[in-house]
Amino acid sequence: MELGLVGPGPYRATRLWNEIIELFRAGMPLRKHRCRFKSYERCFKASEAVDCLHELLGSNQNFGPEVTRNQTVKLLKKFLKNHVIEDIKGRWGKEDFQDDGHLYRFPPSSPLKPYPKKYSYGKEVIKFPDWNEPKAGVSQEQIPVKSVTMNSEMWYKRHSIAIGEVPACKLVFRRELTQANIEEIWKSMTLSQLQKVLGLDSLEEVLDTKLVNSKHIFQNVYNVNKQGIVTLEDKSKELPHWILSAMKCLANWPSCSDLKQPTYSGFERDVFKTIVDYFGQTKEPLLTFHFFDVFVSVLGLLQNYSKAIEALQISCLLLPPENRKRLQLLVRMMARISFNKDLPPLSESVKTRTLVIQAFSRCILCSKDEMDLDELLAAKLVSFLMDNYQEILSVPSSLKSSIEEHVVHLQRVQIKYAGADTDATSLPPSLCHQVSTDEFEHQRATGSQEPLAALLEEIAMNKEISVKDKKKKLKQFQKSYPEVYKVRFPTPEAEAVLFPEKTKQKPPLLTWALKKPFQPFHRTRSFRM
Numbered sequence: 268m269e270l271g272l273v274g275p276g277p278y279r280a281t282r283l284w285n286e287i288i289e290l291f292r293a294g295m296p297l298r299k300h301r302c303r304f305k306s307y308e309r310c311f312k313a314s315e316a317v318d319c320l321h322e323l324l325g326s327n328q329n330f331g332p333e334v335t336r337n338q339t340v341k342l343l344k345k346f347l348k349n350h351v352i353e354d355i356k357g358r359w360g361k362e363d364f365q366d367d368g369h370l371y372r373f374p375p376s377s378p379l380k381p382y383p384k385k386y387s388y389g390k391e392v393i394k395f396p397d398w399n400e401p402k403a404g405v406s407q408e409q410i411p412v413k414s415v416t417m418n419s420e421m422w423y424k425r426h427s428i429a430i431g432e433v434p435a436c437k438l439v440f441r442r443e444l445t446q447a448n449i450e451e452i453w454k455s456m457t458l459s460q461l462q463k464v465l466g467l468d469s470l471e472e473v474l475d476t477k478l479v480n481s482k483h484i485f486q487n488v489y490n491v492n493k494q495g496i497v498t499l500e501d502k503s504k505e506l507p508h509w510i511l512s513a514m515k516c517l518a519n520w521p522s523c524s525d526l527k528q529p530t531y532s533g534f535e536r537d538v539f540k541t542i543v544d545y546f547g548q549t550k551e552p553l554l555t556f557h558f559f560d561v562f563v564s565v566l567g568l569l570q571n572y573s574k575a576i577e578a579l580q581i582s583c584l585l586l587p588p589e590n591r592k593r594l595q596l597l598v599r600m601m602a603r604i605s606f607n608k609d610l611p612p613l614s615e616s617v618k619t620r621t622l623v624i625q626a627f628s629r630c631i632l633c634s635k636d637e638m639d640l641d642e643l644l645a646a647k648l649v650s651f652l653m654d655n656y657q658e659i660l661s662v663p664s665s666l667k668s669s670i671e672e673h674v675v676h677l678q679r680v681q682i683k684y685a686g687a688d689t690d691a692t693s694l695p696p697s698l699c700h701q702v703s704t705d706e707f708e709h710q711r712a713t714g715s716q717e718p719l720a721a722l723l724e725e726i727a728m729n730k731e732i733s734v735k736d737k738k739k740k741l742k743q744f745q746k747s748y749p750e751v752y753k754v755r756f757p758t759p760e761a762e763a764v765l766f767p768e769k770t771k772q773k774p775p776l777l778t779w780a781l782k783k784p785f786q787p788f789h790r791t792r793s794f795r796m
Contacts, residue, residue: 271569
């Protein structure tokens with residue numbers, strides 16, 4: 268039995284917990300053990316459980332080799348507390364599991380965590396703001412509109428499909444976008460791209476989008492220095508100077524330019540402990556409680572490197588600016604410490620990289636409610652962040668350019684034709700992809716013939732124009748587009764149906780004259796002189 272990659276989606280941590288329990292029960296060897304002159308069937312030593320679970324987690328793609336033996340012991344403590352395992356006397360409920368020779372066993376059935384009630388969201392499409400609506404108190408007549416009537420030559424030059432007169436069109440001058448409008452566009456398009464990358468039908472499965480602050484996204488994109496670090500408008504939210512000095516000291520070791528006091532043996536460990544203590548006392552992790560499920564879902568994409576990078580780039584844009592800046596500075600320091608060969612070991616028993624991940628994982632990612640896999644999931648994410656921090660904590664250029672182009676597009680003067688029910692200009696720009704030459708020719712042929720056929724049908728069925736004008740337009744169309752015309756009117760008889768012959772009737776006066784015999788003219792009294 269092998270645990271595959273658990274992809275993005277709701278309750279990912281719960282799914283992982285349940286599957287690990289099932290995998291551990293299936294893979295843990297059980298045999299007979301003796302304890303105090305008594306034999307116990309189908310049980311295992313604590314140390315054997317640590318060996319088995321540690322190997323299971325380390326070889327699993329959901330966690331990886333970064334999992335330590337100490338983290339495995341902590342997970343087994345949670346197993347004992349939640350009655351996944353029990354001691355040979357049937358006791359459980361406490362986290363007193365130790366990596367020793369005590370005997371444990373599985374209960375008849377290990378309780379799996381129930382999934383919360385899942386609501387049916389359906390396929391959600393992120394709505395984009397429409398700025399065509401006039402401001403409150405402004406009538407439609409106050410919007411400057413220029414009516415234009417275009418003849419067939421102008422229309423042909425513009426669209427190459429119309430024949431004859433074209434309905435009136437008007438130029439729509441959009442009202443100026445406010446800063447709040449632009450920030451909402453950033454929010455809508457950013458969340459839409461995140462939903463697409465995660466492959467979810469709805470972001471509501473992992474995120475309450477109403478709590479996403481559009482202003483935070485905008486500030487994280489544009490309020491940055493030359494190094495891409497966020498600059499805060501509220502200076503009171505900056506890190507204390509002494510913490511920044513300590514972080515620079517370890518990040519640039521042994522060049523500690525900001526440090527004036529002399530160093531001593533073990534000085535670097537004291538500086539490291541100071542930084543750990545400061546970030547450990549924060550009430551909320553840097554990735555915030557609200558975005559916990561989003562970042563846990565991203566962990567399901569780590570096998571697809573480019574998608575994981577993009578998903579983390581977008582997710583980190585949602586953070587409050589002060590959190591994003593602290594994350595940028597902290598992860599950069601962590602990466603430099605772990606790769607700095609000149610820095611003395613910060614622990615006698617643990618490698619520097621492992622120590623750094625263990626020390627800061629919880630202050631970067633954890634849930635508001637105690638989760639049994641918090642530490643393992645956080646370690647996995649922090650490890651990936653450290654290895655790719657420069658790319659992840661930068662603004663995704665493709666997203667930025669597409670949103671900026673869309674904003675400029677919305678601010679341009681638009682042409683709207685009579686009878687148009689929708690305004691395509693409110694839609695976001697879409698990406699194109701390369702096609703073959705044959706496919707292009709096919710699309711060009713079919714794509715142009717459909718509107719031409721519709722135009723021909725409109726001319727043919729139009730009862731408001733005279734027969735003479737209709738024949739003239741059809742003749743012009745046949746001359747310009749003979750192939751389309753031939754499809755609609757393959758024979759002269761098909762065309763003749765549009766112009767039925769009228770039966771000739773003799774004038775009524777002539778009929779009366781033939782029926783009445785000739786009578787001489789009689790003078791009446793009225794003609795007398």
